[in-house]
Amino acid sequence: MADPSVTAIGAGWYLVDDGERRWRVAVAGEGDTQWVFVDGQVETIEAPKPGRRRARSTDPGVMSPMPATVVAIHVAPGQTVAEGETLIVLEAMKMELPIRAPRAGVVKTVACAKGDLVQPGVNLLEFE
Amino acid sequence: MTVGTHTGSIRRLLIANRGEIAVRIMRACRELAIETVAVYSDADVDAPHVRAADRAVHLGAAPARDSYLDGAKVIAAAQASGADAVHPGYGFLSERAHFAKACEDARLVFVGPPSASLERMGSKIGARRLMVEAGVPVVPGEAPADQADASFTAAIERIGFPALIKPSAGGGGIGMKIVRTAAETVDALAAARREAKASFGDSTLYVERLIERPRHVEIQVFADSHGNVVHLFERECSAQRRHQKTVEESPCPALSATVRQAMGRAAIAAARAVDYRNAGTCEFLLEGDGDSARFYFLEMNTRLQVEHPVTECVVGVDLVHAQLAVAAGAPLPFTQESLSQRGHAIECRIYAEDPAQGFIPQAGPILLYREPQGPGIRVDSGVAAGSIVSVHYDPMLAKLIVWAGSREGARQRALAALREFVVLGIRTNIPFMIQLLQHEQFVAATIDTGFLDREGVAIAAATVQELPAAALAAVAEHRRLGSRVSAGTPGTPGSDPFLTLGGWRG
Numbered sequence: 001m002a003d004p005s006v007t008a009i010g011a012g013w014y015l016v017d018d019g020e021r022r023w024r025v026a027v028a029g030e031g032d033t034q035w036v037f038v039d040g041q042v043e044t045i046e047a048p049k050p051g052r053r054r055a056r057s058t059d060p061g062v063m064s065p066m067p068a069t070v071v072a073i074h075v076a077p078g079q080t081v082a083e084g085e086t087l088i089v090l091e092a093m094k095m096e097l098p099i100r101a102p103r104a105g106v107v108k109t110v111a112c113a114k115g116d117l118v119q120p121g122v123n124l125l126e127f128e
Numbered sequence: 129m130t131v132g133t134h135t136g137s138i139r140r141l142l143i144a145n146r147g148e149i150a151v152r153i154m155r156a157c158r159e160l161a162i163e164t165v166a167v168y169s170d171a172d173v174d175a176p177h178v179r180a181a182d183r184a185v186h187l188g189a190a191p192a193r194d195s196y197l198d199g200a201k202v203i204a205a206a207q208a209s210g211a212d213a214v215h216p217g218y219g220f221l222s223e224r225a226h227f228a229k230a231c232e233d234a235r236l237v238f239v240g241p242p243s244a245s246l247e248r249m250g251s252k253i254g255a256r257r258l259m260v261e262a263g264v265p266v267v268p269g270e271a272p273a274d275q276a277d278a279s280f281t282a283a284i285e286r287i288g289f290p291a292l293i294k295p296s297a298g299g300g301g302i303g304m305k306i307v308r309t310a311a312e313t314v315d316a317l318a319a320a321r322r323e324a325k326a327s328f329g330d331s332t333l334y335v336e337r338l339i340e341r342p343r344h345v346e347i348q349v350f351a352d353s354h355g356n357v358v359h360l361f362e363r364e365c366s367a368q369r370r371h372q373k374t375v376e377e378s379p380c381p382a383l384s385a386t387v388r389q390a391m392g393r394a395a396i397a398a399a400r401a402v403d404y405r406n407a408g409t410c411e412f413l414l415e416g417d418g419d420s421a422r423f424y425f426l427e428m429n430t431r432l433q434v435e436h437p438v439t440e441c442v443v444g445v446d447l448v449h450a451q452l453a454v455a456a457g458a459p460l461p462f463t464q465e466s467l468s469q470r471g472h473a474i475e476c477r478i479y480a481e482d483p484a485q486g487f488i489p490q491a492g493p494i495l496l497y498r499e500p501q502g503p504g505i506r507v508d509s510g511v512a513a514g515s516i517v518s519v520h521y522d523p524m525l526a527k528l529i530v531w532a533g534s535r536e537g538a539r540q541r542a543l544a545a546l547r548e549f550v551v552l553g554i555r556t557n558i559p560f561m562i563q564l565l566q567h568e569q570f571v572a573a574t575i576d577t578g579f580l581d582r583e584g585v586a587i588a589a590a591t592v593q594e595l596p597a598a599a600l601a602a603v604a605e606h607r608r609l610g611s612r613v614s615a616g617t618p619g620t621p622g623s624d625p626f627l628t629l630g631g632w633r634g
Contacts, residue, residue: 004598006605012496012552014602025602028495028552030610035495038599040547040562041591042555045603065488067519071322089319092489092519095302095370096323 062099062125068092070116075125079107088112088124099124135160135452138213138237142167142206143181145217146196147510148526149432150177153215156448165209167202169195171518176510183209190520196220197329199227203234213237213455219300219522222431225250239455241406241430248402249428252296253334255402259425262401264394267413267424269336271296280335281313287337293317295324296332301371303327306338339424341576342413344368345380346429347395348439350447350462351404352454358464359392360443363409363435367564369487369580374557375564376435377474378442381535381573382417391423398428406454407447409433413577434477434527437506441473441531472535474542476561478509478549480523483560483588489523492516495553500545504531504538507549517554525556535573539565559591 004018016023026037032047068090075087081101088099105127112124141157142165143150154164154177166181171190178184185205187195195201199221206214214236216222228243240246249255253271260266268287272279284291284307293316295303303323305316321331348360364380365373383391395410411426436447450461480490497513509526511517517525528545532538546562564587569575580587 004601006601008605008609012606014605016598016601018596018598018601023596023598023602025599026496026498026550026552027602027606034603034606035552036595036599036603037496037550037552038596038602040549041559041593041595041599042552043595043599045600047607065485067491071326091323091326095489096319097488 062087062102062127063123064090064099064118064120065097066092066120068097068118070112070114070118070124071096073110073112073114075107075110077107077109081105081107090118103127135162135449135456135458137456138162138239138452140165140209140211141213141215141239141452142185142202142209142211142236143177143215143217144196144202144221145215145219146172146175146177146521147524148508149217149434149510151180151510152508153217153448154180156446156452160449160452162452165206165211167196167205169520171516171520175515176512185209190518192220192520193329199224199230202227203230203236206231206236207234211236213239213452215239215451216431218429218431218434223250223298223429237455239406239451241402241404241408245402245404246430249404249408249430250297251332252294252427253332255428256334256425258401259398262397264398264401264425265423267336267339267426269334271334275332277314277317280317280333281310283335284310284313287335290338290340292336292338293320293333294336295320295328295330296334297330298324298328301368303333304371307335339413339415341578342366342415343380343382343417343575344373344411344426344577345383345391345414345423346409346411346433347391348433348436348447349395349399349404349408349410350450350454350460351399351406351408352460353405353457354459356460356463357396357399357404358460358462358467359395360439360445360447360467361469362388362391363433363438365435366575366577367570367580368577369584373435374477374479374580375474375561375570376438376477377472377535377538378438379469379472380414382414382421384417384419384421386419387414387421387423394423394425398425402428404428404430406430407432407436407451434524435475437508437527437529438473438475441506441529442469442471443467444470471531471533472538473529473531474535474538474565476528476542476546476565477524477557478526478528478551478561479557480517480525480554481557482555483557483584484555484592487557487584487588489519490517490554490556491519492554494525494551496550497552498548498550499526500528500548502541502545504541505545506530525551539571560588563587563590 007015014025071091072089083104085101086098090097108126108128140163157164164181166178166184168178221227225243225246228238231238270283290308293305303320305320325331343366351357363378365376367375409429412423415422499507506529530541
């Protein structure tokens with residue numbers, strides 16, 4: 001297939017002709033992540049980041065997937081937990097969101113308190 | 129009182145809500161030449177509902193309890209802005225009897241039922257008792273007076289498993305917990321109390337037998353202060369995930385004319401039992417289909433429903449216009465004999481959530497936004513490009529409502545419209561809706577209320593598809609143009625060296 005021709009047709013909109021048919025594609029976002037829409041399908045596309053190591057050796061711990069409020073903490077430091085056990089209960093957008101243990105282990109620290117508004121990507125709890 | 133419109137006694141209306149419903153009510157007000165007053169929190173300073181209003185009053189901090197749920201602040205805002213009426217929308221203060229009473233005391237017209245009706249229906253426990261007295265069929269259930277865990281455990285033993293624990297106040301599936309074994313009861317009660325307390329400020333619970341694989345079918349009713357009560361037929365709302373409705377339609381394909389009539393009569397009886405006034409909805413569970421189907425009263429929602437546009441499309445009425453007329457003391461603008469169903473309507477609720485990641489609610493900025501248009505397509509929305517979806521409120525961004533002559537026509541129209549509905553910057557359930565509307569059970573109209581909880585994950589998985597090469601070519605062009613712009617603009621960060629043509633990765 002020949003290289004598709006791409007024509008910008010308005011803020012964030014592109015008309016792409018791949019030789020077979022034409023597609024109307026919307027793209028948004030600056031920097032490393034672009035959001036793309038075509039025919040009801042939505043994806044994010046990351047720019048490749050050479051020089052940044054992918055793997056991290058540290059334990060990922062337990063994080064909130066989104067901004068949320070801590071409504072209950074079911075564990076304390078030193079406590080042994082089984083995989084899948086509910087550690088913390090968060091609430092976001094009127095829904096309770098149980099955070100479960102990703103593996104069996106011993107809780108080292110609890111880095112949040114009941115009532116805290118927690119952000120995604122921040123450890124709520126560490127395992128030993 | 130001025131002469132002219134039938135809403136003459138309402139000249140300036142405060143809308144005690146946000147998002148799509150506030151915008152929709154303001155649109156009705158413009159049509160009726162009623163001035164509008166918006167209220168807003170710190171999170172909504174630039175929100176579409178604030179921009180759409182003639183006046184706007186700041187309430188307080190972003191959390192709902194400091195703003196949209198603070199009845200005293202809302203009433204103060206109404207008085208300060210010279211409003212003579214308050215429309216509560218849905219959610220927030222809409223079903224709180226004390227708020228309706230406070231409006232009445234402040235001589236503000238509450239666009240809703242009298243506080244006395246709210247009190248009687250607002251307690252789902254009291255409502256059940258009233259319905260039994262009015263001859264409306266109900267699901268077996270109990271409401272322990274002392275609310276103790278042990279009393280619930282005993283009640284569930286009598287009712288039988290599975291049981292459903294529900295908050296007495298509120299709705300929307302919040303705080304509802306299914307209990308399948310005795311061991312789950314105590315945890316479920318604790319979670320239900322927390323959610324009920326947080327969302328409704330009232331942790332009172334009750335428990336019912338769970339009817340397995342029922343449909344959720346509800347009847348729209350409307351009553352005025354002249355003794356007229358009518359029903360506006362049904363809405364089928366079985367496509368629910370964790371008791372949160374996602375797709376609603378009308379008519380309900382499983383409802384025979386006989387059962388439809390019986391449900392309409394029951395809904396009118398329910399409304400009369402509480403001296404109802406305003407738009408209201410009687411929710412029923414439907415077991416089976418055709419003439420042999422049985423229905424049970426679930427609850428009455430004493431407000432305008434999220435899914436009211438489905439009825440507006442099929443019946444050809446404007447429910448907000450009618451609400452304002454009735455609140456102003458006018459008789460209903462329609463009679464039972466004048467109402468009929470025409471064609472088929474489907475509503476898709478567009479949520480900020482990521483179906484591929486367990487439907488986790490999403491928050492963040494909307495970078496690009498475009499609504500579908502065309503014959504038979506209506507979008508009620510409360511966001512725009514540049515809106516920041518906040519963690520503080522319900523994740524519903526918009527509703528797509530389509531109408532066509534037949535169910536299949538409406539399904540095809542909804543699919544085409546969803547494929548043109550662009551929301552970039554946060555994940556939404558639009559790709560999920562596209563899959564759901566093509567599911568063989570949706571096509572066959574055999575969905576029960578448990579369908580999405582059983583099949584939702586599989587349907588979400590089907591949304592993960594390879595992107596056409598055309599999309600990647602557009603991204604590459606976007607990056608090339610973007611890097612050229614930023615490189616040529618002093619004072620902005622330089623072009624990203626990694627944003628080169630062909631640097632994308634699917």
